Amino acid sequence: MRRRDLIAASAALSxxxxxAATAAEDAPAGGQGLSLSIPxxxxxxxxxxxxxxxVFVSLRLHLAGSATPESMRPKEAFLRDALVRAxxxxxxxxxxxxxxxxxxxxSASLMQSAATIAGRGSVVRVEIVSQAPRRRTGVRTAG
Numbered sequence: 334m335r336r337r338d339l340i341a342a343s344a345a346l347s348x349x350x351x352x353a354a355t356a357a358e359d360a361p362a363g364g365q366g367l368s369l370s371i372p373x374x375x376x377x378x379x380x381x382x383x384x385x386x387x388v389f390v391s392l393r394l395h396l397a398g399s400a401t402p403e404s405m406r407p408k409e410a411f412l413r414d415a416l417v418r419a420x421x422x423x424x425x426x427x428x429x430x431x432x433x434x435x436x437x438x439x440s441a442s443l444m445q446s447a448a449t450i451a452g453r454g455s456v457v458r459v460e461i462v463s464q465a466p467r468r469r470t471g472v473r474t475a476g
Contacts, residue, residue: 366457367396369405374413376420376439378431378466386431387467390439393460394447400455408451415446432466 371392378386394412396405419425419442425435440459447456 367402369394369396369402369409371409371413374416376417376434377424378426379424380426380431388432388434389465390434391462393462394456395458395460396455397457398454400451405451405455411450412443412447415450416443419446432469434464436461
């Protein structure tokens, strides 16, 4: 009987520790606002009607108003889906480079989607933390 109690307690403690680690990651640091991290979104690079590459992007959404990381986390899947759909509809391609994403276009698209999904003013800024192309080559040459 005691063994069951210990197992249940250890499971609860590990869940609390994981939740605290995630909350600490999204917590404000040094006067900055709240943010939500979205790691590893795969976006297509499509040019001339052909899929040329994928770029995996990690994002940080800076929140405002009544939006908190806890209230935005359930909406993360919808934001990812909207971003991938927008990437297929109008790819975020940098001219002559298939290894990078157009950060301004991506940010504008995600801000527009976030206003619809999470409410206007809940996301004030989109920060692209990292970009990792699937294939490291892919600079288009003129010719």
